[in-house]
Amino acid sequence: MKTKAAVMYEPNKPLQIEEFDLEGPQQGEVLVKYSASGICHSDYSILTGVMDLGPSPMILGHEGAGIIEEVGPGVTELAPGDHVVAVLTPSCGKCVMCQEEKPFMCSQMARLMGTGKMLDGTTRFSRNGEPVYHMAALGTFSERSVVQAGSVVKVKHDAPLDTVCLVGCGVTTGVGAAVNTAKVHAGSSVAVIGCGGVGLSIIQGARINGASTIIAVDPVPEKRELAMQLGATHGVDPFAEGGPIKQVKALTGGLGVHYAFEALGRIDTTEQTWSMIRPAGRAIIVGMTDQSEKIKLKVTGLLSEKRIKGSGYGSAVPKRDVPRFVDWYLSGELKLDEMITKRIKLEDINQAFDEMARGEGARSVIMYD
Ligand SMILES: NC(=O)c1ccc[n+]([C@@H]2O[C@H](COP(=O)([O-])OP(=O)(O)OC[C@H]3O[C@@H](n4cnc5c(N)ncnc54)[C@H](O)[C@@H]3O)[C@@H](O)[C@H]2O)c1
Ligand SMILES: [Zn+2]
Ligand SMILES: [Zn+2]
Structure with missing residues (x-):
């Protein structure tokens, strides 16, 4: 079959919208017709060459939701007509990390992420017989895609797919970083550096867990305003007088926050988290910097028992967390509609990346027919 998709031929060049051949699902795979896909900063990082997730040409996109059209041999938990959210890990269930109940570190995820291929080492997309790769083996910037069965999670039919698609990456990453990785406690203080789709989700996770001070750090005034609507108690412009660390400390009695995300x-903002947490506080790193970079931290922080921890995919167990976060949305606790700035056509994707580069809007969502 044919499918229209946005493909990257090389970094720093606009994506091309073209038609590709798509083979049907094989053993353990499913065919998904995407209803919508969010655009995440990680797509932008690949596009700008900051992150390398496999060879080109590559169909980007990893924050999608849609409907199963066909299942391959051996797939028993999913059927045509099921509504699903695509997730970053295939949760193979067999590797050491999955067996230790850490599917967000599934060894197969690393393989999919690094190769742009299916687990059997081949691709389902092609053009003139030549392979076309897909990001995280999801490729949600395509009308249809074939993915590993474990890479989608079933959701209720009354959950609007063009909104809960955000749960596929940004929301699970952010809410999960707050409620799973950090386990933000009631009455605590939190600072979040960067209030895009991921940061706004961290803010919501912190609110849901009962944090009493939530400081949104972002240079864009509209982002700070949106953060306040979603649960932040204070907004800080990092480029204002004093800089981000002094301003965050001033809002927490000079001591710093319990949790900084x-x-x-970026390297400078990663280092800032360390300086804005209080003794015994936790710095949680969610943003993806250039992986060859190094950070520098003051050792005095170690003596005051500060801790720094990365958060991969919100420490999520997708089968538990995706339906849970969708339920939080349906009950009104988690606000997703507010995070969607624009709904666009696939053809407008390059413009959406330009807006992301300028820090405009929270999430743009591509709508398929
Ligand atoms: N750890 C994971 O598993 C995981 C998963 C998904 C995404 N990510 C990463 O999370 C990060 C955020 O993604 P996103 O989609 O929310 O990005 P985004 O581009 O939507 O948001 C980034 C925000 O940072 C703000 N900003 C710019 N300069 C700033 C500064 N100096 N100080 C404070 N804020 C500043 C921008 O105005 C914008 O609001 C990216 O690095 C992405 O790759 C990580
Ligand atoms: Zn993402
Ligand atoms: Zn696994």
């Missing part, structure tokens, strides 16, 4: 993907 980096949700942007």
Whole structure:
């Protein structure tokens, strides 16, 4: 069959919208017709060459939701007509990390992420007989895709797919970082650096867990305003007088916050988290920086028992967390509609990346017919 998709031929060039051949699902795979896909900063990081997730041409996109059209041999838990959210890990259930109940570190995920191929080492997309790769073996910037059965999670039919698609990456990453990785406690203080889709989700997770001070750090005034609507108690412009560390400390009696999250993907802001937490506080790094970079931290922080921890995919167990976060949305606790700034056509994707580069809007969502 044919499918229209946005493909990257090389970094720093606009994505091309073209038609590709798509083979049907094989053993343990499913065919998904995507209803919608969010655009995440990680797509932008691949596009700008900051992150390398396999060879080109590559169909990007990893924050999608849709409907199963066909299942391959051996797939028993999913059937045509099921509504699903695509997730970053195939949760193979067999590797050491899955057996230790850490599917967000599934060894097969690393394989899919690094190769742009299916687990059997081949691709389902092609053009003129040549392979076309897909990001995280999801490729949600395509009308249809074939994915590993474990890479989608079934959701209720009354959950709007063009909104809960955000749960596929940004929301699970952010809410999960707050409620799973950090386990933010009631009455605590939290700072979030970077208030895009991921940072706004961290803010919501912190609110849901009962944090009493939530400081949104972002240079864009509209982002700080949106953060306040979603649960932040204070907004800080990092470029204002004093800089981010002094301002965050001033809002917490000079001591610093219990938890500081980096949700942007830069070295300087990663280092800032360490300086804005209080003794015994926790710095949680969610943003993806250039993986060859190094960070520098003051050793005095170690003596005051500060801790720094990365958060991969919100420490999520997708089968538990995706339906849970969708339920939080349906009950009104988790606000997703507010996070969607624009709904666009696939053809407008390059413009959406330009807006992301300028820090405009929270999430753009591609709508398929
Ligand atoms: N750890 C994971 O598993 C995981 C998963 C998904 C995404 N990510 C990463 O999370 C990060 C955030 O993704 P996103 O989609 O929310 O990005 P985004 O581009 O939507 O948001 C980034 C925000 O940072 C703000 N910003 C820019 N400069 C700033 C500064 N100096 N200080 C504070 N804020 C500043 C921007 O205005 C914007 O609001 C990215 O690095 C992405 O790759 C990580
Ligand atoms: Zn993402
Ligand atoms: Zn596994």
